[in-house]
Amino acid sequence: MAGFSGGVHPRGCKNLVPDGVGICPEPEKVYVPLSQHIGAPAVPVVQAGERVLRGQLVAKKAEGLSANIYSPVAGTVKEIVGHITAKGKKLPHILIENDHTDESIFLPPLAEITQESVLSRIEEAGIVGMGGAGFPTAAKLNVNGRADVLVVNAAECEPYITCDNAVMLCYTAEFLAGVRHCMTACGARRAVIGIEKNKPEAIACLSSAVSGNISVKPLRTRYPQGAEKQLIRSCTGRTVPEGKLPVDAGVVVVNVHTAFSVYRAVEENLPCYERIVTVSGRAAERPQNLWVKYGTRFRGIAQYCGGREVCARIVSGGPMMGEAVFSLKECATKTVSCLLFLDETECETKISSTCIGCGKCVQACPMGLSPVFIDAAVLRKDYAEAKRCGASQCIGCGCCSYVCPANRYLVQSVKLAKKIIGERKI
């Protein structure tokens, strides 16, 4: 089966986290963001002073692409307030004071399992791509029979992150049931679970549990194996044409935790208000995977895991594609898979110098781009040239920056070009 060219092999650092999944204590207050997904922010359906139960709808999906938001705790809505988010911007959050009664409400049981009922349950439950993309899952799976294969992204190729591995090991049957429901929703005849070979326990566990039209595909351990187009090629041999979507190659891709959440919504009638988050890095005293309620501030997670507030860097997501944390007031959301507390040995500050023309960034780019030329075009503010060099196809994987001996800020440069090309419709 075809693989992909380029890529890098960073240190895995996955063994910092022990087996099993813990539970992060519920905070006194949760700040639930109205925007935890791609598309329009959800519209609040509760007011200050109102009592809510865990699992109660607190913000309804807006018209078009959007997602429902549910309360992760029982308590009282205090206010709808601007609160800091990943980009350092203040955006509306619903502030709920937890009364610790744990009173819960569930979605009504499904009368029958059909394509329509599963799709509408996924939408109702507010499930979005939990690998980091945040694309509403019902919209992704609603492909009108155009996909014959469901690819399950179990690559988890970013260093440190092990939350999907934990799902596969601790909730194997539930995860596989979720895969079947995703197949029902999109009409795929078969599913391929693509998983890097550095997870031998999960491969063995799944291989003995799958049957029929679900198969496990062990993949070479190479970053970014979990990038959508690269994964589709590795799992099916199909190529997604430039500028097209996976469904144009007859494929839909879902992430492990997303499939698991589909199981919880369909069979346990649980809306999406919590997830498993990996907390790791050498500046965390008790690295672990743990269930976290959305709206829990990062400071609460740090305190539970002994994450040092003063360390070399705190990152939300993996070290390759994640974002530096602006403030520990930021909150867990549907797309926060990992919180890293890194010490000096894990992230050196590098000084950028002039390109030496070694070509390593070109060899490493899994999209076949020439980051060195895009960077040069950006320095000249020649965005038409950056576009001609393919900047719009960049997947932001960071391989180019990772290999560059001159420490050029290549991924930042290419991302900037992509943003400006989009904004100016070049």
Ligand code: SF4
């Ligand atoms: S140019 Fe984009 S796709 Fe290519 S290596 Fe750099 S970040 Fe990855």
Ligand code: SF4
């Ligand atoms: S890897 Fe860095 S130094 Fe080498 S060609 Fe690319 S930008 Fe230049």
